[in-house]
Amino acid sequence: MRHHGNDTHEATADVADRLGSDARVCEVGLRSFGSTRRASGLIACLRVHEDAGLVRDLLATAGEGRILVVDGGGTCRMALLGDRLARIGLSNGWAGIVIHGAVRDAELLAALPLAVLAIGTTPRRASLAGKGERDVVLAFGGIELRPGDRLWLDADGVVVSAA
Numbered sequence: 001m002r003h004h005g006n007d008t009h010e011a012t013a014d015v016a017d018r019l020g021s022d023a024r025v026c027e028v029g030l031r032s033f034g035s036t037r038r039a040s041g042l043i044a045c046l047r048v049h050e051d052a053g054l055v056r057d058l059l060a061t062a063g064e065g066r067i068l069v070v071d072g073g074g075t076c077r078m079a080l081l082g083d084r085l086a087r088i089g090l091s092n093g094w095a096g097i098v099i100h101g102a103v104r105d106a107e108l109l110a111a112l113p114l115a116v117l118a119i120g121t122t123p124r125r126a127s128l129a130g131k132g133e134r135d136v137v138l139a140f141g142g143i144e145l146r147p148g149d150r151l152w153l154d155a156d157g158v159v160v161s162a163a
Contacts, residue, residue: 009038009152010040011154012152012153012158012159013156015152016159019161022161022162024143024144024159024161025157025160026141026160027141028074028140028141028142029119030098030100030117030118030119030157031117031118031120032155033103033106033109033116033117033118033121034086034097034113034114034116035110035114036112036114036115037154038115038153038154039067039096039115039153040150040153041066041095041096041150041151042065042150042151043066043067043068043145043146043150043151044058044067044069044147045069045070045134045136045137045145046058046068046132046133046134046136047133047138048070048071048126048131048133049073049132050075050078050126051080051126051128051130052078052079052081052085052128053127053129054131054134055080055085056128057130060088060092061092063092063094063095065094065095066095067094067095067097067098067115067151067153068094068097070097070098071100071101071138071139071140071145072100072102073100073101074140076101076119076120076121077122077124078102078122078124078125078126078127079101079103079105079121079124079125080099080102081097081099081103081109081118082103082104082108082109082125083105083112086105086109086114086116090112090113096114096115096153097115098117098151098153099117100119100140100141101119102119102122103116103118103120103121104123104124106121117158135147144160146162149161149162
Protein backbone atom coordinates (compact mmCIF):
# COMPACT_ATOMS: atom_id res chain seq x y z
CA MET A 1 0.00 0.00 0.00
CA ARG A 2 1.37 3.41 -0.94
CA HIS A 3 1.42 6.00 1.83
CA HIS A 4 2.29 9.65 1.74
CA GLY A 5 3.23 11.33 5.01
CA ASN A 6 0.91 10.34 7.85
CA ASP A 7 -1.93 9.51 5.44
CA THR A 8 -3.13 5.92 5.90
CA HIS A 9 -5.86 5.87 3.23
CA GLU A 10 -5.20 3.42 0.43
CA ALA A 11 -4.12 5.01 -2.87
CA THR A 12 -6.76 4.95 -5.61
CA ALA A 13 -4.26 3.25 -7.95
CA ASP A 14 -3.87 0.41 -5.45
CA VAL A 15 -7.65 0.19 -4.95
CA ALA A 16 -8.25 0.06 -8.71
CA ASP A 17 -5.60 -2.67 -9.08
CA ARG A 18 -6.98 -4.66 -6.15
CA LEU A 19 -10.64 -4.44 -7.23
CA GLY A 20 -10.01 -4.94 -10.94
CA SER A 21 -13.27 -4.90 -12.89
CA ASP A 22 -15.23 -4.22 -9.68
CA ALA A 23 -13.60 -0.77 -9.37
CA ARG A 24 -15.79 2.06 -10.62
CA VAL A 25 -13.40 4.85 -11.67
CA CYS A 26 -14.86 8.33 -12.13
CA GLU A 27 -13.89 9.71 -15.54
CA VAL A 28 -14.68 13.36 -14.74
CA GLY A 29 -11.61 15.49 -14.08
CA LEU A 30 -12.06 16.72 -10.52
CA ARG A 31 -9.66 19.19 -8.91
CA SER A 32 -8.58 19.08 -5.27
CA PHE A 33 -9.38 22.15 -3.16
CA GLY A 34 -8.96 21.10 0.50
CA SER A 35 -5.61 20.60 2.21
CA THR A 36 -6.34 16.89 2.73
CA ARG A 37 -5.38 15.20 -0.52
CA ARG A 38 -6.50 11.64 0.22
CA ALA A 39 -9.58 10.23 1.94
CA SER A 40 -11.91 7.25 1.93
CA GLY A 41 -15.24 6.43 3.46
CA LEU A 42 -18.84 5.44 2.90
CA ILE A 43 -20.76 7.90 0.76
CA ALA A 44 -23.89 9.97 1.22
CA CYS A 45 -25.50 11.23 -2.00
CA LEU A 46 -27.30 14.45 -2.97
CA ARG A 47 -28.61 15.67 -6.32
CA VAL A 48 -29.19 19.43 -6.54
CA HIS A 49 -29.44 22.20 -9.13
CA GLU A 50 -27.81 25.49 -8.14
CA ASP A 51 -29.05 25.05 -4.56
CA ALA A 52 -26.76 24.37 -1.58
CA GLY A 53 -29.48 24.11 1.06
CA LEU A 54 -29.40 20.31 1.27
CA VAL A 55 -25.59 20.40 1.23
CA ARG A 56 -25.68 22.66 4.29
CA ASP A 57 -28.34 20.53 6.00
CA LEU A 58 -26.49 17.24 5.50
CA LEU A 59 -23.08 18.64 6.51
CA ALA A 60 -24.72 19.81 9.75
CA THR A 61 -25.39 16.17 10.68
CA ALA A 62 -22.87 13.66 12.06
CA GLY A 63 -20.57 12.72 9.19
CA GLU A 64 -18.98 9.74 10.96
CA GLY A 65 -16.08 9.74 8.48
CA ARG A 66 -18.34 9.63 5.41
CA ILE A 67 -17.79 11.34 2.07
CA LEU A 68 -20.57 13.60 0.78
CA VAL A 69 -21.05 13.30 -2.99
CA VAL A 70 -23.10 16.08 -4.58
CA ASP A 71 -24.25 15.88 -8.19
CA GLY A 72 -24.76 19.46 -9.25
CA GLY A 73 -25.16 18.51 -12.89
CA GLY A 74 -21.57 19.42 -13.70
CA THR A 75 -22.30 23.13 -13.95
CA CYS A 76 -19.91 25.75 -12.64
CA ARG A 77 -22.51 28.55 -12.77
CA MET A 78 -23.17 28.52 -9.00
CA ALA A 79 -20.96 27.25 -6.15
CA LEU A 80 -22.45 24.41 -4.11
CA LEU A 81 -19.78 24.65 -1.40
CA GLY A 82 -17.70 27.41 0.14
CA ASP A 83 -15.56 27.72 3.24
CA ARG A 84 -18.51 28.16 5.63
CA LEU A 85 -20.26 24.96 4.58
CA ALA A 86 -16.93 23.10 4.46
CA ARG A 87 -16.21 24.19 8.05
CA ILE A 88 -19.62 22.88 9.11
CA GLY A 89 -18.80 19.51 7.54
CA LEU A 90 -15.35 19.44 9.09
CA SER A 91 -16.71 20.17 12.57
CA ASN A 92 -19.27 17.37 12.18
CA GLY A 93 -16.81 14.64 11.20
CA TRP A 94 -17.18 14.45 7.42
CA ALA A 95 -14.02 13.03 5.78
CA GLY A 96 -14.55 14.64 2.41
CA ILE A 97 -16.84 16.28 -0.12
CA VAL A 98 -17.00 15.55 -3.85
CA ILE A 99 -18.88 18.12 -5.93
CA HIS A 100 -19.89 17.42 -9.53
CA GLY A 101 -20.04 21.18 -9.97
CA ALA A 102 -18.33 24.23 -8.53
CA VAL A 103 -16.99 25.49 -5.20
CA ARG A 104 -15.96 28.97 -4.11
CA ASP A 105 -13.60 30.43 -1.50
CA ALA A 106 -10.82 28.29 -3.01
CA GLU A 107 -8.03 29.95 -1.02
CA LEU A 108 -9.88 29.39 2.26
CA LEU A 109 -10.77 25.79 1.34
CA ALA A 110 -7.06 25.12 0.70
CA ALA A 111 -6.34 25.80 4.38
CA LEU A 112 -8.98 23.37 5.71
CA PRO A 113 -7.97 19.81 6.70
CA LEU A 114 -10.77 18.34 4.59
CA ALA A 115 -10.73 16.50 1.26
CA VAL A 116 -12.68 18.58 -1.27
CA LEU A 117 -12.93 17.71 -4.96
CA ALA A 118 -14.91 19.67 -7.56
CA ILE A 119 -14.91 20.45 -11.26
CA GLY A 120 -14.00 24.10 -10.77
CA THR A 121 -14.75 27.39 -9.06
CA THR A 122 -17.02 30.39 -9.33
CA PRO A 123 -17.54 33.35 -6.99
CA ARG A 124 -21.35 33.00 -7.29
CA ARG A 125 -23.16 31.39 -4.36
CA ALA A 126 -26.00 28.95 -4.97
CA SER A 127 -29.35 29.50 -3.28
CA LEU A 128 -30.07 27.86 0.08
CA ALA A 129 -33.72 26.96 -0.60
CA GLY A 130 -33.12 23.28 0.13
CA LYS A 131 -34.40 21.91 -3.18
CA GLY A 132 -33.00 18.64 -4.42
CA GLU A 133 -32.90 14.93 -3.62
CA ARG A 134 -31.02 13.03 -0.93
CA ASP A 135 -30.14 9.35 -0.63
CA VAL A 136 -30.41 8.84 -4.40
CA VAL A 137 -28.25 6.93 -6.87
CA LEU A 138 -26.04 9.37 -8.76
CA ALA A 139 -24.49 8.90 -12.19
CA PHE A 140 -21.64 11.01 -13.52
CA GLY A 141 -18.15 10.41 -14.86
CA GLY A 142 -19.25 7.10 -16.37
CA ILE A 143 -20.08 5.49 -13.01
CA GLU A 144 -22.93 5.07 -10.55
CA LEU A 145 -22.52 6.25 -6.97
CA ARG A 146 -24.94 4.75 -4.46
CA PRO A 147 -25.57 5.76 -0.86
CA GLY A 148 -23.45 3.49 1.33
CA ASP A 149 -20.89 2.65 -1.39
CA ARG A 150 -17.23 3.05 -0.43
CA LEU A 151 -15.26 5.86 -2.10
CA TRP A 152 -11.52 6.52 -2.24
CA LEU A 153 -10.08 9.80 -3.51
CA ASP A 154 -6.62 11.20 -4.08
CA ALA A 155 -4.59 13.08 -6.69
CA ASP A 156 -5.26 10.32 -9.24
CA GLY A 157 -9.04 10.59 -8.97
CA VAL A 158 -12.02 8.80 -7.48
CA VAL A 159 -12.70 5.06 -7.17
CA VAL A 160 -16.00 3.64 -5.91
CA SER A 161 -17.09 0.11 -5.00
CA ALA A 162 -20.00 -1.55 -3.27
CA ALA A 163 -19.46 -1.47 0.49
